[in-house]
Each structure stands twice: as C-alpha cells, then as structure tokens.
Amino acid sequence: MRRWVFGALGIAVLVIWAFPVYWMAVTAFKPGREMFAVPPRLLPANPTLANFGHVLSDGEFWRSAQNSLIVAACTVLAAMAFAFLASLALARFAFRGRRALLVALIVVQMVPHVALVIPIFLTLGPLRLTDALPGLVISYLAFALPFAIWTLRGFVAGVPRDLEEAAMVDGCTRMGAFRRVVLPLIFPGLVATSIYTLILAWNEYLLTYFLISSPEHYTLPLWLTHFITTEGTEYGPLMAGATLIATPVAVFFALVQRHLARGLTAGAVKG
Amino acid sequence: MAAVLGFPLVRVVVLSFQDWGLAQIFTDRAPEFAAGRNYRRIVTDRAFWSALRRTVVLTVAMVALSMAAGVSIALLMERVPAWIRRAVTFVLVLAWAVPSFVSTQVFAWMTDQNAGVLNSLLGLGRHNWYIDSAQGLSVTTAIVVWGAVPFIAITTYAALTQVPAEIVEAARVDGATGWQVLRRITLPVIRPVLVILTALSVIWDFQVFNQIWILRNAAPAPGYQTLSIYSYVKAYQGHEYGYASAVAVVTVLLLLVVMVFYLRRIVRAGEGS
Incomplete structure (x- = not known):
C-alpha cells in the first residue's frame, strides 16, 4: 500500500516537472491551426517542422545566435x-x-x-x-x-x-x-x-x-x-x-x- | 582583481548619493552631490514601501514552497523504486537546466488567455491570469518554485545518502517509528545542508527579476513591482540613476543579514571538511 502511494507521488512529481518542457517541445511541432485548438491536444495530430523552419529562416535569429x-x-x-x-x-x-x-x-x-x-x-x-x-x-x-x-x-x-x-x-x-x-x-x-x-x-x-x-x-x-x-x-x-x-x-x-x-x-x- | 570586482559595488554606493539623470549623460555635466536626498525620498516614497512589502511576501512564499517541495521530493526519492528515482532525477536535472527566460516564456504560453493549457485543464474558460497582480505573481511564484526545486531536491537527496544506515537500523530495532527516525536522526544530520539551502534561496528569491519582467512583457504594472523591478524601472525608463542606485543599495542592505549568515555557514562548513 505505502509503496503504491509513494510510487504514485513519484510519478506526479515526474509529470509536474516534465510537463512545461514537454509542452514547449510539443507546441514547437504543432501546426498553426492546432495551436489554438480548444481543448489543447496533448499530442500534435499533424506534427510539422514548419515552426523550426520559420525560426531558421529568420535572419535575426542567426544574427543573434552569432x-x-x-x-x-x-x-x-x-x-x-x-x-x-x-x-x-x-x-x-x-x-x-x-x-x-x-x-x-x-x-x-x-x-x-x-x-x-x-x-x-x-x-x-x-x-x-x-x-x-x-x-x-x-x-x-x-x-x-x-x-x-x-x-x-x-x-x-x-x-x-x-x-x-x-x-x-x-x-x-x-x-x-x-x-x-x-x-x-x-x-x-x-x-x-x-x-x-x-x-x-x-x-x-x-x-x-x-x-x-x-x-x-x-x-x-x-x-x-x-x-x-x-x-x-x-x-x-x-x-x-x-x-x-x-x-x-x-x-x-x-x-x-x-x-x-x-x-x-x-x-x-x-x- | 579585487578592484575589478569591487568597483561596480563602490560606484553604486557613490551614485546613490548623487543626482544623476539624462542631463549628466548627454552633456558631461558633473553629477550634483545630493547628500541624503535620495534616501530621504525613499522614506516617503509610497511605491517603494509597497514594492518592499511585495518583495518580502513573495520571497517568503517562494522560499517556503520551494524548500517544502524540494525536501519532500528528496525524501520521496529515497522511498520509491529505483526506476522512478532515476526518472525523477533525470527530469529534475532537465528542468534545472532550462534558462529562466525560456521557462518564463513557456509558462506565459501555458497561462495564455485564449489557448493556454492551464485554463483548459482547470476548466476556467478564458480566464486572464494577469489582470489581478496577485494571480499574476502566483504564476511568477510557480515559475520560480519550478526552477528552484531541482537544485534543492537533488542537494537534499545527496545529503540524505550521508545519513548512516547503521544508526537508522539500530533505531528501528529499538522500535522507533518512521516519523521518529525522521525527526531524531535524519533531520539533525541534514540540518546544515537545509540551512544553507534556505539562506541561498532567500538571497536568490529576493532578487527575482526575469520571471516578472519577461512575464509582463518588459513593462510590469506597479502591482508587479518588486524592489529589483522598481529600481530597474527607475533607471531604465525614468533615467533616475541616483535614486535607482539608492533603492538598489537598500536592497543589498536588507539582504546583508542573510548574506552574513550564509557566509559564516559556508566558511564553517569549509573548515569542518
């Protein structure tokens, strides 16, 4: 019983501390339409690299990186x-x-x-x-x-x-x-x-x-x-x-x- | 070397006794000596006092929450199966590594009024988290605690592994309950580490900046201004460098007690090892 309670708490900690990082990465792979879906989707239905493309083709990004x-x-x-x-x-x-x-x-x-x-x-x-x-x-x-x-x-x-x-x-x-x-x-x-x-x-x-x-x-x-x-x-x-x-x-x-x-x-x- | 490091510190104290504004920057006119004028102004400055109160309340909340969560997680890590412990450690190190300007942007997105995941999870509809500064500052607290807990939890866990197993074993044989072992053996052993962590947290949380400044798009309303933000705004937007320096000096002085305490602990810890 105790083992289960502690295990469940451990997993709760895992979820709370991983979620913001996960949400950042998942949002980065979502196409524009899905971004504002209500309720938000936990996984992108149509993952895309468009957001990364947008950043990497931005001259200001490269200059700032430099x-x-x-x-x-x-x-x-x-x-x-x-x-x-x-x-x-x-x-x-x-x-x-x-x-x-x-x-x-x-x-x-x-x-x-x-x-x-x-x-x-x-x-x-x-x-x-x-x-x-x-x-x-x-x-x-x-x-x-x-x-x-x-x-x-x-x-x-x-x-x-x-x-x-x-x-x-x-x-x-x-x-x-x-x-x-x-x-x-x-x-x-x-x-x-x-x-x-x-x-x-x-x-x-x-x-x-x-x-x-x-x-x-x-x-x-x-x-x-x-x-x-x-x-x-x-x-x-x-x-x-x-x-x-x-x-x-x-x-x-x-x-x-x-x-x-x-x-x-x-x-x-x-x- | 001491000159390079000490110079800005000395200069900020000198500045706090001067009238420094745009006129001095553009015309090379020497700043006027203001004697204690800047400090007298602080005493009667309502905005300063409310910023001070806000800073203290926020610091207490942030330190209490992050220490409580961090120590609980460390104790929990001792009691879970190895695979969960490894996963928790991995996730904590990951969260620790995220720069605060990045985590702040992520939390801003999670609390977005129209499509934020938090409103949807809590079923709040289109709740705006930032109209009421108390709610906005609770988001700030969440960002700070989220970022501070990994260091506290991992350091406390490392200290817990130093608790001698034989003593715990002996206490168990003598019939001590889990709670007694925690209070009489574990806590006394890790106490020095907890004290140092608390002091460090106070020092860090008292000067929180990015998590408020970026969350409020570089223009925090008065309801969001802590001492750091207030001094920064006075200098950056108001160009009142003398007055802003005085506020900064007061901030340092307020922290001095905690700093001296931390320093003594660190020096003593160094001599003991």
Whole structure:
C-alpha cells in the first residue's frame, strides 16, 4: 500500500516537472491551426517542422545566435585566463589578505545583479561600450569571474601538494611539475568551469536588456523575448526558438551539474 | 582583481548619493552631490514601501514552497523504486537546466488567455491570469518554485545518502517509528545542508527579476513591482540613476543579514571538511 502511494507521488512529481518542457517541445511541432485548438491536444495530430523552419529562416535569429556565440566564447576565454591564474594564486600561495579575498568572492556573487547594472551602464557609457558586444563581454566577466575562480580553486586545492613535490624531487623543474602533473589533474576542472561560464554568458538577460538597444546587437535571450510580431505572440515559432536555445544548455548542464551543486553548498574555504 | 570586482559595488554606493539623470549623460555635466536626498525620498516614497512589502511576501512564499517541495521530493526519492528515482532525477536535472527566460516564456504560453493549457485543464474558460497582480505573481511564484526545486531536491537527496544506515537500523530495532527516525536522526544530520539551502534561496528569491519582467512583457504594472523591478524601472525608463542606485543599495542592505549568515555557514562548513 505505502509503496503504491509513494510510487504514485513519484510519478506526479515526474509529470509536474516534465510537463512545461514537454509542452514547449510539443507546441514547437504543432501546426498553426492546432495551436489554438480548444481543448489543447496533448499530442500534435499533424506534427510539422514548419515552426523550426520559420525560426531558421529568420535572419535575426542567426544574427543573434552569432552574437551570443561570439560574446560567450570571448567571455569564456577571458574568464579562464584570469580565473586560472587567480585560482592558482589562491590555492597554492599564502599571501596577506587571501582569506579576505576568498570571502569577497562569495559576497560578490550574492549581490543582486540589479545593483550592478547601473554602475556598469554608466561606466561603459563614456567609453562608448554600451550597446556594443565588447561591453557585454566586459560586464559578463564581472558576473562570471567570481564563480569561475571559486570553482576552479576547489579543483586546484584538490591536487595534493606532495604530488608536485615528488615530481620535483624526481628532477622536474617547477614548471615541468606543473605542466606534467598538476595541469592534467585539473584539466577536468577547467572544462567544467568553462562550461559554467558558457552557460552563464549564454543565459544572461537582465544586464543585456539594459545595455543593448539596437536589434543588430541582440543576443539570443533578447531575440526570444522580443519575439512578438504585429499579429501578437506567435507561440509556435516562439517555442521552436526556445527549444533550439535551451537544448545545448541542457546538454552542457547535464555534464557539469554535479560540480555546480558542490560549489554552491560545500564552501571548501580551507585556510 | 579585487578592484575589478569591487568597483561596480563602490560606484553604486557613490551614485546613490548623487543626482544623476539624462542631463549628466548627454552633456558631461558633473553629477550634483545630493547628500541624503535620495534616501530621504525613499522614506516617503509610497511605491517603494509597497514594492518592499511585495518583495518580502513573495520571497517568503517562494522560499517556503520551494524548500517544502524540494525536501519532500528528496525524501520521496529515497522511498520509491529505483526506476522512478532515476526518472525523477533525470527530469529534475532537465528542468534545472532550462534558462529562466525560456521557462518564463513557456509558462506565459501555458497561462495564455485564449489557448493556454492551464485554463483548459482547470476548466476556467478564458480566464486572464494577469489582470489581478496577485494571480499574476502566483504564476511568477510557480515559475520560480519550478526552477528552484531541482537544485534543492537533488542537494537534499545527496545529503540524505550521508545519513548512516547503521544508526537508522539500530533505531528501528529499538522500535522507533518512521516519523521518529525522521525527526531524531535524519533531520539533525541534514540540518546544515537545509540551512544553507534556505539562506541561498532567500538571497536568490529576493532578487527575482526575469520571471516578472519577461512575464509582463518588459513593462510590469506597479502591482508587479518588486524592489529589483522598481529600481530597474527607475533607471531604465525614468533615467533616475541616483535614486535607482539608492533603492538598489537598500536592497543589498536588507539582504546583508542573510548574506552574513550564509557566509559564516559556508566558511564553517569549509573548515569542518
């Protein structure tokens, strides 16, 4: 009896959390007429790819996708370069104020993004970097770096120092030990951190909306939320676009989700 | 590095003490020092106080609902057959991965007045969910809870697997009921994780933005304005950068207590391991 109740509850949870995702995908495959059928059909009677065709033949979609890719790639590259060096410094070298810096890394992540939007906007203004992609990269870095450094630091701290010293005893130089021993061990950490940063840059909305005003600089989130034509909201293409944007995120996310949960709850601020 | 990260924070505090408007952007005129004028204005600003009340009520509702649902689901996952557990985990990770701007659009479509699936499932005809902001904000709450539960449930489930099986076994042998085991053994063991999750949820839910802004087509009526939205609207539409900064600073200050609490927990957890 208990087994059945729990089983039924489990399936209810399954349905509630899967339904919005399912409804997004199913709507994307429905032809226009079925979209407004009352009552709505749980399965499309005549599945079609027309909505995807509509999105893929939209020049604005491709331009936004290109912008998103450029900005995300630049953010990841820059963030990794900074975060890598910073995390090495924080994990391997003792210096004055290290603890304060670690605490600052967490604090900055907690500050509401709304509070950072105005100063970023007014700082980029005189530099002519508002409504421009380089401005986006710089401001995404302000959001992405603390988390990237924090996570990467956990990976570096996980490599035992003895291992490095053993390599040096066996005749490696400091750089050699680093390259042959440490780097391969933290490589998975670099990959995981790059993926977080990628997702963060790909999903950023609040700040982008504030900074970007001309459609040729739209990123995908802006494109999706401006997808309202003169005939009102066309939900078919909208859901097709949403599916296209969310799919790569979901795949990447599934790869690194484990590390994400650990980074947020277990601080690992070892002295 | 500290300079890069700290700079916007310091600047927002400075801005909150200045008169900053369109004139300063277009004419390079230096902003005037406003002393405490922006803050005095907050005290008498009715819209601010109602936004503050709305933010607090929403945060309490969102945190309570997502923690209750998340922990219940984690406990449930322990008690269902393995195939259901695997399926639930898969679906939760999927839901977690959906960006909030996407899930908001999906919920907007599900609650559409004319062809929304929710009206049809509940038999509400052509009910408009957004005329009454209380109903509209309950949709927002649903989006936030839907998105927050996966992280809470999965993290709590991971903590549950750390509960020593021998102790539970021993308690059972001594005749403890399921409820007693839960209260006396399970909850104390996972308590630190629950505390951290609650603190994080408060910090996140207090600053919810996308789920309201996008749901209301980038023009939320006053009945939908939380502190984040209010500050954003003042800056984006009103170009009152000084005043908007002051509102943002107050938001941060209100969160400070929770932040300090979370920070202490995290640091202590790090030292313990």
